[in-house]
Amino acid sequence: MPDLNFQVENAEAVPFAVAPLLMFKVRLTNANEGERIQSVALRCQVQIESTRRKYSTHEQGKLLDLFGEPERWSRTLRAMLWTHTSVIVPPFQDNTLVDLPVPCTFDFNVADNGGLQVEQIPWDREARFRLSVRVWQEMMDIYYPNTAWLCLRRDVFDRLSQYKMQRGIPTWEQALETIIPAVAQTEEEVVS
Numbered sequence: 001m002p003d004l005n006f007q008v009e010n011a012e013a014v015p016f017a018v019a020p021l022l023m024f025k026v027r028l029t030n031a032n033e034g035e036r037i038q039s040v041a042l043r044c045q046v047q048i049e050s051t052r053r054k055y056s057t058h059e060q061g062k063l064l065d066l067f068g069e070p071e072r073w074s075r076t077l078r079a080m081l082w083t084h085t086s087v088i089v090p091p092f093q094d095n096t097l098v099d100l101p102v103p104c105t106f107d108f109n110v111a112d113n114g115g116l117q118v119e120q121i122p123w124d125r126e127a128r129f130r131l132s133v134r135v136w137q138e139m140m141d142i143y144y145p146n147t148a149w150l151c152l153r154r155d156v157f158d159r160l161s162q163y164k165m166q167r168g169i170p171t172w173e174q175a176l177e178t179i180i181p182a183v184a185q186t187e188e189e190v191v192s
Contacts, residue, residue: 001032002030002032002035002037003030003031003032004028004029004030004031004037004040004121004125005028005029005031005125005127006026006027006028006029006125006126006127007026007027007029007127008024008025008026008027008127008128008129009025009026009027009097010024010025011023011024011025011129011131011132011135012135013135013138013139013142014101014139015142019103019104019143020103020104020139020140020142020143020144021101021102021103021104021139022101022102022104022131022135022136022139023099023100023101023102024099024100024101024102024129025097025098025099025100026042026087026097026098026099026100026127027095027096027097028040028042028089028092028095028096028097028098029094029095030092030093030094030095033094034093034094035093036091036092036093037089037091037092037093038091039088039089039090039091040088040089040121041086041088041089042086042087042088042089042098042100042121043084043085043086044084044085044086044087044100045081045084046081046082046083046084046085046102047079047080047081047082048079048080048082049079049128050067050077050078050079050080051077051078051079055070082102083102083103085100085101085102085103087099087100087101104139104140104143160172160175160176163175163179
């Protein structure tokens with residue numbers, strides 16, 4: 001029976017995909033030397049391990065919406081499921097390197113006497129990898145150059161959409177740009 005171990009060796013942004021995509025390079029190593037592996041159906045759960053990273057004061061400020069005040073992080077800061085992804089690993093002996101695409105249950109039958117064997121890899125097998133923030137930012141810059149993400153409550157979005165439609169404003173950026181000068185002027189009046 002194979003005794004597989006996993007190591008993520010690298011991650012990089014894929015520049016010419018339809019949607020944002022990271023490609024992780026995963027090495028599979030079989031502890032049973034010389035044993036030929038015909039195929040591996042590798043299903044992976046990718047998590048963001050928020051608790052394993054140190055955050056600067058500036059970064060802590062940006063995480064208020066997600067985790068609350070840093071004093072509460074002992075209760076609110078948790079690992080988060082990012083995604084599930086899978087890849088079929090082709091035949092190999094000893095070890096192989098595969099590409100595991102990560103975009104931003106199966107019932108098994110076992111045959112005897114040298115026939116096809118399908119076994120689930122134990123859940124205690126994992127590979128940790130420190131994905132550089134630089135790689136993430138590079139991917140976002142490739143797919144969304146000079147843009148930032150904004151999440152709005154549904155009622156606020158509906159009001160902004162109504163504002164945009166009533167004035168015949170073609171883009172969201174232009175709608176926000178018409179509001180920002182009014183907000184800045186109000187702030188100046190309050191300061192004065």
